[in-house]
Amino acid sequence: MSRTVGTISRGIRTPIIRNGDDLVKIVADSVIEASQNDKFEIKDRDIIGVTEAVLARAQNNYVTVDDIAEDVKNKFGEETVGLIFTITSRNRFAICLRGIAKGLKKIILMLNYPSDEVGNHLITLDMLDEKGVNPYSDVLTLKKFRELFGYNEHQFTGIGYVQYYEELIKEYGADVEIIFANNPRTILNYTKNVIACDIHTR
Numbered sequence: 001m002s003r004t005v006g007t008i009s010r011g012i013r014t015p016i017i018r019n020g021d022d023l024v025k026i027v028a029d030s031v032i033e034a035s036q037n038d039k040f041e042i043k044d045r046d047i048i049g050v051t052e053a054v055l056a057r058a059q060n061n062y063v064t065v066d067d068i069a070e071d072v073k074n075k076f077g078e079e080t081v082g083l084i085f086t087i088t089s090r091n092r093f094a095i096c097l098r099g100i101a102k103g104l105k106k107i108i109l110m111l112n113y114p115s116d117e118v119g120n121h122l123i124t125l126d127m128l129d130e131k132g133v134n135p136y137s138d139v140l141t142l143k144k145f146r147e148l149f150g151y152n153e154h155q156f157t158g159i160g161y162v163q164y165y166e167e168l169i170k171e172y173g174a175d176v177e178i179i180f181a182n183n184p185r186t187i188l189n190y191t192k193n194v195i196a197c198d199i200h201t202r
Contacts, residue, residue: 010034012048019060023050068099072195082108082187085198087116088154088161093197094168100195101172108190109165113140113180117198122162122180123149140180142166 014030017023027050035042056062063071072081081104087093088111101107113135114128115121128135131148140148142162153160162178169176179186187194 010038010040014054017054017057019057021058023055023058063099065095065099065102068096069103072100072103076104076193078105079193080104080106080108080191081193081195082110082191083195083197084110084184084187085117085196086111086165087118087197088120088122088159088165090157090159090164094165096197097165097168098172101169101174101176104174106175106177107169108187109169109176109178110184110187111162111165111178111180112182113145120154120161123152135182137183138181139183139186142178142180145178145180 012027012030012034014026017026027048031042031048034040081100083097083100086097086109111122114123114125127149133140133148145162151160151163166176166178177190179190181187184196
């Protein structure tokens with residue numbers, strides 16, 4: 001008999017996870033209950049994934065904005081710090097950025113363009129072509145970026161992330177200079193202190 005169905009993915013509903021909960025038992029019980037209720041079989045080599053957020057909640061494994069601020073201040077003092085491989089996200093990186101900004105005096109924020117590592121676009125490929133910009137070699141200041149591309153909002157969230165990050169950093173007490181580049185070594189032209197902010201390749 002030939003195989004006609006590819007990979008099947010299911011989201012499993014669990015009880016609310018709290019600090020100290022037995023995550024292994026909750027996950028196992030939830031998957032077994034779901035398989036019985038929805039009549040699917042759990043087979044050898046099936047994969048059950050648990051998000052890092054759920055694991056952190058069960059372990060009470062959190063840091064606060066103030067924890068991040070204290071950490072970067074202890075590491076860098078009054079030095080200017082460059083941030084590379086940042087993603088444009090209000091609910092992931094922006095929270096970390098608050099702590100980083102709170103602990104530093106000045107940040108060089110390097111944004112990848114036309115998109116970040118997870119595909120969130122600041123601008124489109126067509127816009128690059130129209131303006132003759134080479135993302136592999138061209139380094140843009142914020143002023144040059146605005147001259148070329150104006151103010152753009154994310155197609156789904158409606159957020160202008162460049163302005164959002166600039167205002168967030170200032171709100172938490174740091175000066176900021178924004179550049180647009182895709183070669184991580186570019187940041188070394190601005191500061192020797194660098195935080196790699198990529199969350200997917202750590």
